[in-house]
Amino acid sequence: MLDHVFSDAIGALREALEAARLERQALEERFQADILLGDLNWATSYAMPGEGDPPRIRCDLTLEWPTWSQTAYRHWYLEGQLADPPEITVEVVLRLQRLASAPLLGIVLSALPDEPPELGDHALEQSGPTVETIYDEPDDPHWAVEVSYAGSYELDEKALEDGTALDEDFGSLGTWISSALVRLGDLRLDYRPADPSET
Numbered sequence: 666m667l668d669h670v671f672s673d674a675i676g677a678l679r680e681a682l683e684a685a686r687l688e689r690q691a692l693e694e695r696f697q698a699d700i701l702l703g704d705l706n707w708a709t710s711y712a713m714p715g716e717g718d719p720p721r722i723r724c725d726l727t728l729e730w731p732t733w734s735q736t737a738y739r740h741w742y743l744e745g746q747l748a749d750p751p752e753i754t755v756e757v758v759l760r761l762q763r764l765a766s767a768p769l770l771g772i773v774l775s776a777l778p779d780e781p782p783e784l785g786d787h788a789l790e791q792s793g794p795t796v797e798t799i800y801d802e803p804d805d806p807h808w809a810v811e812v813s814y815a816g817s818y819e820l821d822e823k824a825l826e827d828g829t830a831l832d833e834d835f836g837s838l839g840t841w842i843s844s845a846l847v848r849l850g851d852l853r854l855d856y857r858p859a860d861p862s863e864t
Contacts, residue, residue, distance in 0.1 A: 670738060670825055671730040674753055674818070675707050677831040678726065681839025687711040687846070690723065703732035713846050717859030722761050722849050724842050729754040734820075741825060751825075752817040755784060757838070759845055764808040765855040770794055773810055776848045781814055782841040785824075785834050789814035807857050 683689070693710035708727045712720035734751035741747045761773065774794065781788045797809040824830040 670751070670820060670831075671705060671707075671728070671753065673828050673831050674835060675728060677828070677835040678728070678839060679709075680832070681836040682711050682842065684836075685839055685843035686714060687724075687839075687843055688714050688716075690720070693725075703735065705730040705735075711842070711846075713850055719762060719859065721763055721856050721859075722759070722846055724846060725756075725758040725760060726842075727754075727756040727758075738820075738825070741822075747822050747825070750819045750821055752819050754817050755789065755815065755838075757782060757789060757814040757842065758811050759813075759842075759849065760809060760811045761849060761854070762807075762809040763857045763859065764810070765857050767798075767808055768796065768810050768854065770796070770810070772852060772854075773849070774812070776852050777812065778841060778845055778848065782838050784816065784818045784838050786819070787816055789816040 679689070688711060690710040690712060693708070695706075695708045697706045697708075698704070699706070706727065706729045708725070710723050710725045712723040716722065730751075730753060733749075734753070737747070737749045737751040741751075759777070761768065781791050783789070792813045792815065795811040795813075797811075798806050799809060800806050818834065824834075
């Protein structure tokens with residue numbers, strides 16, 4: 666792995682989620698570079714063990730390293746001065762899928778932790794829930810619900826100089842995600858089986 670603060674943040678978040686015994690959805694992980702703008706983007710998905718494929722409940726995570734952050738980081742790295750602190754854009758999406766009936770949003774939202782996840786000195790902002798109706802067959806719908814949290818993680822000199830700060834901040838995010846998935850998993854909802862042959 667490259668010796669870079671963005672790769673350190675990815676590693677810190679991955680370690681936190683795996684320490685919480687969550688399972689990475691290997692085929693869902695992507696690392697992309699925008700060759701026109703220069704932004705870097707890392708996306709992955711985690712679920713609780715034994716959820717099946719696809720899992721009933723999962724968390725989709727996206728970290729983005731914009732070009733201007735790279736410029737600020739390079740200036741600090743070469744000059745030792747931090748003018749504009751670089752930022753990592755973070756999105757956390759909690760997704761319930763394979764629902765056999767239309768979800769009652771009040772029940773889903775009430776199961777979420779009372780406080781949004783915090784990352785560094787700021788809390789991620791929750792967006793309104795999204796409900797999907799999916800038709801594999803014209804007369805056989807199933808549903809999915811997504812709740813998103815998004816924000817920015819500002820990297821001060823402490824975080825840039827010492828990876829311990831990254832471990833602590835992304836470690837707390839991993840704990841929040843694990844707790845949220847467990848709480849959603851405890852809801853008594855009707856799900857379609859992962860394997861259609863089980864119907």
